[in-house]
Amino acid sequence: MEKxxxxxxxxxxxxxxxxxxxxxxxxxxxxxxxxxxxxxxRDRIVHSTAFRRLVYKTQVFLNxxxxxxxxxxxxxxxxxxxxxxxxxxxxLNEDLVEAIALAHDLGHTPFGHAGQxxxxxxxxxxxxxxxxxxxxxxxxxxEERYPQYDGLNLxxxxxxxxxxxxxxxxxxxxxxxxxxxxxxxxxxxxxPSLEAQLCNLADEIAYNAHDIDDGVRSGLITLEQLExxxxxxxxRRETLSEYPGLRGRRVLYEAIRRMLSAQVYDVVDATxxxxxxxxxxxxxxxxxxxxxxxxxxxxxxRSASLKRFLLQNLYRHPQVMQTTGQAxxxxxxxxxxxxxxxQQMQAGFAERTRHANADAAARAxxxxxxxxxxxxxxxxxxRLTGRWLLA
Numbered sequence: 001m002e003k004x005x006x007x008x009x010x011x012x013x014x015x016x017x018x019x020x021x022x023x024x025x026x027x028x029x030x031x032x033x034x035x036x037x038x039x040x041x042r043d044r045i046v047h048s049t050a051f052r053r054l055v056y057k058t059q060v061f062l063n064x065x066x067x068x069x070x071x072x073x074x075x076x077x078x079x080x081x082x083x084x085x086x087x088x089x090x091x092l093n094e095d096l097v098e099a100i101a102l103a104h105d106l107g108h109t110p111f112g113h114a115g116q117x118x119x120x121x122x123x124x125x126x127x128x129x130x131x132x133x134x135x136x137x138x139x140x141x142x143e144e145r146y147p148q149y150d151g152l153n154l155x156x157x158x159x160x161x162x163x164x165x166x167x168x169x170x171x172x173x174x175x176x177x178x179x180x181x182x183x184x185x186x187x188x189x190x191x192p193s194l195e196a197q198l199c200n201l202a203d204e205i206a207y208n209a210h211d212i213d214d215g216v217r218s219g220l221i222t223l224e225q226l227e228x229x230x231x232x233x234x235x236r237r238e239t240l241s242e243y244p245g246l247r248g249r250r251v252l253y254e255a256i257r258r259m260l261s262a263q264v265y266d267v268v269d270a271t272x273x274x275x276x277x278x279x280x281x282x283x284x285x286x287x288x289x290x291x292x293x294x295x296x297x298x299x300x301x302r303s304a305s306l307k308r309f310l311l312q313n314l315y316r317h318p319q320v321m322q323t324t325g326q327a328x329x330x331x332x333x334x335x336x337x338x339x340x341x342x343q344q345m346q347a348g349f350a351e352r353t354r355h356a357n358a359d360a361a362a363r364a365x366x367x368x369x370x371x372x373x374x375x376x377x378x379x380x381x382x383r384l385t386g387r388w389l390l391a
Contacts, residue, residue: 013091015280017193023156026140026178027149038095041158045099048145048152050106050138056373057105059112059207059214069217070210072105078210079104082264083202087195089268090275096195097202099154100161104199107134109370110377111331114324118331119366126362132164134370136182142367156182161196190287197293205263208306209256215314216252223252229309231302235259263299270296326389330381331369337384338365344384 012018019036032040045051054073070078080101087097108131109115120129136159140151154162159182166174166186174183185192212232215221226232235258239251246254271293280286295303314320338345339361342353345368352364369377382388 010088010091012093015194015275015283015286016092017096017157017195017283019093019095021283025153025155027153029153036095037155038093038099038158041152041154042095042099042102044145044152044154045103045106045139048106048139048143050143050371051102053371053373054105054108056375057108057110057112058374059211069214072108075206075210076102076105078206079199079202082206082260083199086198086202086264086267089264090194090198090271092195092198096157096161096193097198099158100196100199101202103139103154103158103162104135104164104203105131106138106162107131107136107370109134109331110372110374111324111327114327115331115369115377118328119335119369122332122335123362123366126359126366127170128167129366129370130165130167130170131370132162133166133170134367135162137367138371142371157193157195160185160192161199164196164200185287191289191291192287193283194286194292197291201267201293201295204303205260205267208303208310209260211310211314212306213252213256215310216249220317220319221313225313226309229306231299231306232256232259235262263295263303266296266299267293270294270299330377330389333385334369334377334381335365338368 017038019038022037025037031037035043051073054076055071057072059070059072059075080098083097083101084094086092087094109119109129111118116129116131123129138151139154139159139162142150143152144150146153163182166183168186171183171186174181175187184190191197212221212226216223216226223236226236232255236251236255238258239254240246243250243254274292274294278286278289278292280289280292286292294300342350342361342365344350345353345365349364349368353361356364372380378388
């Protein structure tokens with residue numbers, strides 16, 4: 001077998017995040033004898049309770065709608081796979097990319113974006129709800145695995161990557177609690193590490209591809225409709241030109257595979273050009289430059305067109321809207337029920353509401369609901385209301 005040039009270890013670029021140069025953890029710990037700091041972060045994430053729950057948290061289709069639709073867990077694995085592939089080509093830190101990718105959705109509510117929107121509405125008078133900030137809360141405070149501290153005590157670089165978006169008011173609170181920490185870049189308008197930028201792009205590539213797959217599997221969109229999407233149709237036609245007799249799902253899978261590969265190669269080429277122009281001499285210098293992980297101009301336009309197609313034809317499909325409307329009602333009624341009777345929650349969350357002001361009590365309820373899986377939230381709603389909405 002011909003030897004691949006990737007068989008040998010790839011040295012990190014000067015602009016990559018080097019584990020030995022990490023800004024460290026909030027609670028100092030001795031180094032691990034066999035793992036880098038970012039490998040250690042990855043392992044802590046994989047063994048966390050929140051990570052296991054992702055298998056029963058869904059994206060577009062809810063957990064009861066089918067066993068083969070993507071979940072937050074499978075999506076996170078796909079982001080990690082794409083991210084590592086791109087990171088290796090760009091000589092970025094694969095371990096850090098993997099850790100960020102596996103943790104980036106830990107704070108997502110049950111019922112996908114519908115649950116997030118509903119919980120944000122419930123929390124509007126109490127500081128709102130942001131799933132990226134919630135993911136940080138999970139790894140900083142809500143996981144209870146260690147005797148010395150709350151959370152997972154991850155490195156600055158992994159935590160920085162997890163916090164993809166953050167409202168200015170929340171960034172100011174983070175900066176007040178941790179000066180110079182992960183909230184600062186939202187105030188001084190600098191960038192996260194290149195590895196964090198890469199995870200953001202890999203996230204977009206992954207969910208666009210798997211939402212096509214899940215949308216066709218569900219019957220809500222068709223291969224014929226996708227002929228109007230230039231990014232997908234180019235690879236569908238290419239597939240049929242090479243395999244004229246191919247039909248059905250094999251056409252879909254092969255077109256998606258080629259589309260994914262093309263996007264990966266495009267990101268690698270466009271980012272190499274951006275790095276060559278910017279010439280950052282370190283990871284911190286890269287943070288001071290504008291976003292460097294990027295699509296080329298044509299691919300960016302085609303990706304945006306695909307997102308518009310999915311928004312119009314899948315996310316706003318009447319069947320999806322009906323289900324997400326029911327899911328939002330479940331979340332709102334759970335929030336109202338727990339706020340009225342905190343003792344209905346698990347003991348630790350109920351205890352947090354005792355003698356708490358309105359904001360702190362509401363945050364305890366939001367933390368409890370955000371940690372639920374789809375099916376647990378549905379069962380709790382039925383227990384508290386006597387109604388089963390998600391038929």
